[in-house]
Amino acid sequence: MIPVNEPLISKKAKKYVLDCINTGWISSAGKYIEQFEENFRKYIETEYALTTTSGTTALHLALAASNIKKGDEVIMPDLTIISCALSAMYVGARPVLVDVEPSTGNIDPEKIEKKITKKTKAIMVVHLYGHPANMEPILKIAKKYKLLLIEDAAESHGAKIKVDGKWKKAGSVGDISCFSFYGNKIVTTGEGGMLLTNNLDIFKKASLLKDLAHVPGKRFFHEEVGYNFRMTNMQAALGVAQLEEINKYLEKKFWMAKLYSNGLKNIDFLELPTEKTYAKNVFWMYAPLVKKNSRISRDEFCKQLRELGIDTRTYFVPLHKQAVLKKFRFKSDQYPVSSDLSDRGFYLPSGLALTKSQINKVISTIKAIAKKF
Numbered sequence: 602m603i604p605v606n607e608p609l610i611s612k613k614a615k616k617y618v619l620d621c622i623n624t625g626w627i628s629s630a631g632k633y634i635e636q637f638e639e640n641f642r643k644y645i646e647t648e649y650a651l652t653t654t655s656g657t658t659a660l661h662l663a664l665a666a667s668n669i670k671k672g673d674e675v676i677m678p679d680l681t682i683i684s685c686a687l688s689a690m691y692v693g694a695r696p697v698l699v700d701v702e703p704s705t706g707n708i709d710p711e712k713i714e715k716k717i718t719k720k721t722k723a724i725m726v727v728h729l730y731g732h733p734a735n736m737e738p739i740l741k742i743a744k745k746y747k748l749l750l751i752e753d754a755a756e757s758h759g760a761k762i763k764v765d766g767k768w769k770k771a772g773s774v775g776d777i778s779c780f781s782f783y784g785n786k787i788v789t790t791g792e793g794g795m796l797l798t799n800n801l802d803i804f805k806k807a808s809l810l811k812d813l814a815h816v817p818g819k820r821f822f823h824e825e826v827g828y829n830f831r832m833t834n835m836q837a838a839l840g841v842a843q844l845e846e847i848n849k850y851l852e853k854k855f856w857m858a859k860l861y862s863n864g865l866k867n868i869d870f871l872e873l874p875t876e877k878t879y880a881k882n883v884f885w886m887y888a889p890l891v892k893k894n895s896r897i898s899r900d901e902f903c904k905q906l907r908e909l910g911i912d913t914r915t916y917f918v919p920l921h922k923q924a925v926l927k928k929f930r931f932k933s934d935q936y937p938v939s940s941d942l943s944d945r946g947f948y949l950p951s952g953l954a955l956t957k958s959q960i961n962k963v964i965s966t967i968k969a970i971a972k973k974f
Contacts, residue, residue, distance in 0.1 A: 651796045735879055
């Protein structure tokens, strides 16, 4: 079975992790924590960075450090991972869902304003599957209504967005950005995340809350609820090594996407991933769609791929369909694009360890399936 995502581990990773083991710095203190934060913030081009245990906890910390609380509302796309909605719920806020663009699956800027109320405190943008959201109009909306702008860039390490005629890294545009370093991400620490910001007050509050909210200068005394969101030095050591290879990893993502696009361009029932003029897509996942009213359904197509040794995953289930969010009583007719993309989208194997022969096998398998229908 060709896996959907198999990581490629840097040659220096073992050296750095063994250094942690040999020196005894294996927990949440050590030089690699600071080095990873410093290197990653420089790469993304922000002032401050804070490691966390996951992308989910980074989102949670972003809202908590921004004083988002019970009764507040956080706008977010309907087509995304459950972590976005849960992070709002963790602080007592209400997730407010917005339908997405049909071409990218990202939040539709034209549909945001109608969801803004007096309770709205933040807009959470997700750069889905490696393609950045259209940030210029969203920045204008956030400024107009004085809303916090959070970027979930978990899937878009190294992606770029054109803002005011200049290219900026995904994660450097909003007030806060959150990254995941899960095993399938371009930069991985196995599990882990990062919060980045240019706001010193938010950084200080996030730093306090991340480490159980010890009162400064009075350890083991606590005046507010804190969290244990500390990344280990060993994870950070892996992250430092992976980040050193990010340009090579991005080049491989572009190479894979080009091979897939050239090989699948004549499969008439597939819609292939695109790249908008305002974005530099990193193709974290090569994620096509089965066309509407196709002679083969997405689910049948994915079933046949798996039977022939090609692993795959379907798109996220929209948030408005999630049982855990049913108390918010989202109306499904407000999210037709999200529902449609979720029903038709899937990933092809896209891991950094993927070989040319494996990609060619995926392409030839898809062509063989196409001939039968």
